[in-house]
Amino acid sequence: MKKIVLTGAIVLVITAFFLFDLNAYLTLDGLKSSLAEFRHWQQQSQLLTGLLFFLLYVVIAAFSLPGAAIMTIAAGALFGLPWGTIIASFASTLGATLAFLTARYLFRDIVQTHFSARLKAINAGIERDGIFYLFTLRLVPIFPFFLVNLLAGLTPISVRNFYWVSQIGMLAGTLVYVNAGTQLAQLTGLPGILSPDLLASFTLLGLFPLLARRLLQLLQHRRVYAKWQRPSQFDRNLVVIGGGAAGLVTAYIAAAVKAKVTLIEARKMGGDCLNYGCVPSKALIRSSRLVHQIQHGEDYGLLRQQPAFSFRQIMARVNDVIRRIEPHDSSERYTGLGVDVQQGYARIVDPWTVEIQYSDGHMQRLTTRSIVIATGAKPFIPPLPGLDETGYLTSDTLWEAFSNRDTPPERLVILGGGPIGCELSQCFARLGSHVTQIEMADRIMIREDEEISALAKAALLQDGVAVLTSTRALRCERDGLRKIIVVEQNGTEQKIEFDELICAVGRVARLTGFGLEALGIETQRTVVTNEYLETLYPNIYAAGDVAGPYQFTHTAGHQAWYATVNALFGEFRKFKVDYSVIPWATFIDPEVARVGLNEQEAREKGIACEITRFNLNDLDRAIADSATxxxxxxxxxxxxxxxxxxxxxxxxASDLLAEFTLAMKHKLGLNKILGTIHIYPTLSEASKYVAGEWKRQHVPQLLLKWVEKYHAWKRGKAD
Structure with a gap:
């Protein structure tokens, strides 16, 4: 109600201003004709005239009424250059701040709520550099000041910063107009005040804050590098530490643009994804799913039967899949692409020097213009008492540990209810293990909607997984040959016996052993970088799991492009990493895939949205595949x-998501998807049908009523 009243008052004042033609007084001719009367009032009471003039100026600026320039000229004509400048400067700034506060009170919440996703990057930029941008706009008179006031009110810039930047930034323009007012008799029009030369001077002056900011950055960089001796020449354009997804893509791009690049890997080329993560887990998922389908053959018109399989052969297939993909990430391939591949341990000695220690003990040092840290992540091991005594596996070590087993572990405990824990739990349950999954939170897959978590839990329970949520692991114990984990649920302790335990409670960045501490490069959970993936040193970058904020192979490759281009060509132009459209999937059965916001995040962030849903049990191909x-x-x-x-x-689901990811990336709406031909019968038709469901909910009912009347009229009309 307060906002409605305030809006009404503003509209009333603006309407009255134009209705009573008050703007006629705020023209150059109106000022000249009224000057004698103003001087008469000034002679009667100079203080009162100055105060009323000040208040009138504040009102005009606060209500964004046309005439602020005339008021500034009038200040010079009435009060002279010194006092006119003081009055106009403070009145214009105060009025501008009131307009700023009004726009903020009335409209900022609405704008930020409805356009939060689009404004996220702008808000971050304003919080970081808003003072410089505002100062530039204030110094250049070609930007309408009233518009700057209103738009600034919609941003996160503080009132204090807005006021003092406006006070200082508008001073130069105020001086010009006040000085022109002292020569009022010679003025024939407002354009004469700002000559092209003067406008050019203001523009150059307006660029000064941005140039000053750039100068400050250069000085800061010099201070960062001050204690290091920069080489006079370099062995390499780029050195990449880590041969996982981020490192491989970085080296590939650098070699493709003919840079001299060295890639250093201490363990296996391909990193975690090829050797311990994505590839082996998906191979295992495929085998376990086939076992499950055979067990449920009646869903496809077959006889139900128990499949006979060898766990050793399944694990052999997993290793064979890795071997078949290995050539894609091999040293031989990348050497052929022009990359100098070195097998050894890398340590950054100074901002331009990397030391390589080889397995035979000898060392080599390379100087390089830029460095990309792509050392990846490793499984997090919780500080659980007794864990080392009972033994444990991780998503990295289980493949080798299980490769020579004839059967899967009979009793398996998996710590963690995230994507890795859920995928492994379902796999081993389908292969015959009695799996107990332990999650401290109140639900599994906590990053997804509650509905998704419930569905995932139901799928795991159906496959025989004992899913324990809101359960805290207390300790591990040994009782002879028996291995036990003690957990607490609802205040009650429970002992669970197991043969093997897998820690799948998340992954942490590999931060130690690379010389980051000696260089003072800040690390928290990851290497701290800016929006260009630069560390403390502008020539040292980080990409992939070690940089965060996502730990996906595809985001590692995505970051690698930015790190490479910025490292090699940043002196010409740098690119900020775009995280606006990041897809991901959890490969349980049924798969869960997502891009952008979900309901949970929209609710937490207060983002208004509509939800359109299409169930696969209405899709012909899903029905034919018994995948509804x-x-x-x-x-x-x-x-x-x-x-x-x-x-x-x-x-x-992960394949179906690609169409929506493309649409979001290129700003294509559901109408475009609806207008695209999809092959029948395919699962991809679901994308078109959900778009059609949205369209059905937004049919213009009033128009349809008129169309209905038109058709009725056509039926009754003789040709």
Missing amino acids: QGFIKVLTSPGKDNILGVTIVGEH
Whole structure:
């Protein structure tokens, strides 16, 4: 109600201003004709005239009324250059601040709520560099000051900063107009005040804050490098530490643009994804799913039977899959692409020197213009008492440990309810293990919607996994040959016996052993970088799991492009990493895939959205494949078809997500998807159907009523 009253008052004042033609007084001719009367009032009471003039100026600026320039000229004509400048400067700044506060009070929450996703990067830029941008706008008179006031009110810039920047930034322009007012008789029009030369001077002056900021950056960089001796020439353009996804893509791009690049890997080329993560886990998932399908043959018109399989052969297939993909990431391939591949341990000696220690003990030092740290991550081991005594496996070590087993472990405990824990739990349960999954939170897959978590838990329970949520692991114990984990749930301790235990409670960045501490490069959970992936040193970058904020192979490759281009060509232009459209998937059955916002995040961030849903049990191909479990859920802006986020649950959900990821990346709405031909019968038709469901909900009912009347009229009209 307060906002409505205030808005009404503003509209009333502006309407009255134009209705009574008050703007006629705020012209150059109006000022000249009224000057004698103003001087008469000034002679009667100079203090009162000055105060009333000040208040009038504040009102005009606060209500964004046309005439602020005339008021500034009038200040010079009435009060002279010194006092006129003081009055106009403070009145204009105070009025501008009131307009700023009004816009903030009335509109900022609405704008930020409805356009939060688009404004996220702008808000971050304003919080970081808003003072410089505002100062530039204030110094250049070609930007309408009233518009700057209103738009600034919608941003996160503080009132204090807005006031003092405006006070100083508008001073130069105020002086010019006040000085022109002292020569009022010679003025024939406002354009005469600002000559092209003067405008050019103001523009150059307006660029000064940005140039000053650049100068400060250069000085800061010099201070960072002050204690190091820069080489006069370099052995390499780029040295990459780590041969995982981020490191491989970085080296590939650098070699493709003919840079001299060295890639250093201490362990296995391909990193965690090829050797311990994505590749072996997906191979195991495929085998376990086939076992599950044979067990449920009646779903496909077959006889139900128990499949006979060798766990040793399944693990052999996993290793064979790794071997078949290895050539894609091998030293031989990258050497052929022009990359100098070195097998050894890398340590950054100074900002331009990397030392390589080889397995035979000898060392080599390389100087380089830039360095990319791509050392990846490793499984986090919780500080659980007794864990070392009972023994444990991780997503890195289980493949070798299980490769020579004839059967899977009979009793398996998996710590963690995230994507890795869920995938492994379902796999081993389908292969015959009695799996107990322990999660401290109140649900598994905590980053997804509650609905998704419940569905995932139901799928795991159906496959025989004992899912214990809100359960805290207390300690591990040995009782002879028996291995036990003690957990607490609802205040009650429970002992669970196991043969093997897998820690899948997350991964942590590999931060030690590379010389980061000696260089003073800040690390927290990851290497601290800016939006360009630069560390403390502008020529040292980080990409992939070691940089965060996502730990996906595809985001590692995504970051690698930015790190490489910025490292090699940053002196010409640097690119900020774009995290606006990041897809991911959890490969349980049914798969869960997501891009952008989900309901949970939209609710937490206060983002208004509409939700459109299509269930796969209405899709012909899903029915034919007996794969009807799942749905597509799309979040859009209220009343619009632009996509804020998509969650897909179902068979091949990760593949179906690609169309929505493309649409979000290139700002294509649901109408574009609806207008695209999809092959029948395919699972991809679900994308079109969910778009059609959105369209059905937004049919213009009033127009349809008129169309109905038109058709009725056509039926009754003789040709």
